[in-house]
Amino acid sequence: MVWEIGLPLRFPVNLSEHPTDSELAEQCKRGNLRAYERLYDLHSARMKSLAFHLVGNRADAEDTVQEAFLKVYRAVGSFAGASSLSTWIFRILINCCYDSLRKQKRLAEKPASRELPSDPKLPLKVGLQRALEKLNERQRLVFLMFEVEGLKHSEIAAILEVPEGTSRSWLFEAKRELKRMLTESST
């Protein structure tokens, strides 16, 4: 067993192959960087994509993910385990995205230009991307998390700290609004 030195007591740093959420949380609390690497492997793809849609470009999205990991590291001691670790990380990421957007607004009068989807030949994809930007925050967030990143309503509800029914309701409103915007733009 490998031991890490530098804490008041010694802790094992080896992680099981498929650590549970609580095992990961425990190892993160002990400052085990391999646990953070595991978190990165599990969630970074969705984190980057969600951040991209919220902040508008890849560079800022990566900065935001980096900032979120730093905040997780600093605050993990206060993580009580009331929600799952992944839920908590996404909540922190969303807050980092809003911080980043506020910073963008402070630096420039108009927000940074958004990168269009990588395949602009698809008209619906472009239309949907543009329509998404016009949605209100809560509808956009739920649509991005459910339809784009594939999170469950139970997870979204935990991240946004709302009842699961509210998450479903916001998704329905989002899709109804998107449909309206897409129908209007095509006529």
Added chain:
Amino acid sequence: MKFECGDLERALAVSELMPEAREHLKQCANCRREYRLWNEISSTGRQLHEDWDSPALWPNIRKMLEAEPKPKSAFVWWGEWKIWAVAAVVLIGVGLLLLPRLQQAVTTPEAKIAHTTGGAQDQDFLTEQALADVQRTEAAYRRSIDKLSQLAQPKLADRGSAVAANYKEKLLLLDSAIADTRSNLDHNRFNVRLQTELADLYREKQQTLQEILTRDQKN
């Protein structure tokens, strides 16, 4: 219920209405188009997931985390909490051990006087209130002793008794000492030592008178 075009949105929200909606979709091209768009929003939404390689991202995060001080985990906090708890228990234990000694110190005569007179520096001086109490007690005590003296007079009047003569002499000495002490106290009313001496003289006189009165009974 007859399903109409306006009911489609409601059916999309309430899944129980979908069987009726599907029947309607078979006949209504407009609603079919709406329904197709609704589903395309979801399928196109999935295509919006952005995926790109970020080979430098994890190394950057790792470097940043390594530069940070170790997170203060709940375990460490628990360790600190335990230390504080043990310290508190030790402190309370020491306090409980010292409490009887402290109480004893407070109840010693010197401490009582200090407490009554309002501090060590005033130890030889009575406060006005305490002096009034002492004077009231002394007056009552003197009256009682005067009564005892009256009772003892017949015994002391026995001229042939040597014992009675001795007692008379002792009482005269005590009366003289009482008068002197009282005279000194008139000049220094707050002096505790003189007040104590006076009380002792009165006690002595009282005991002497009691001896005179009870001597014959014993014999």
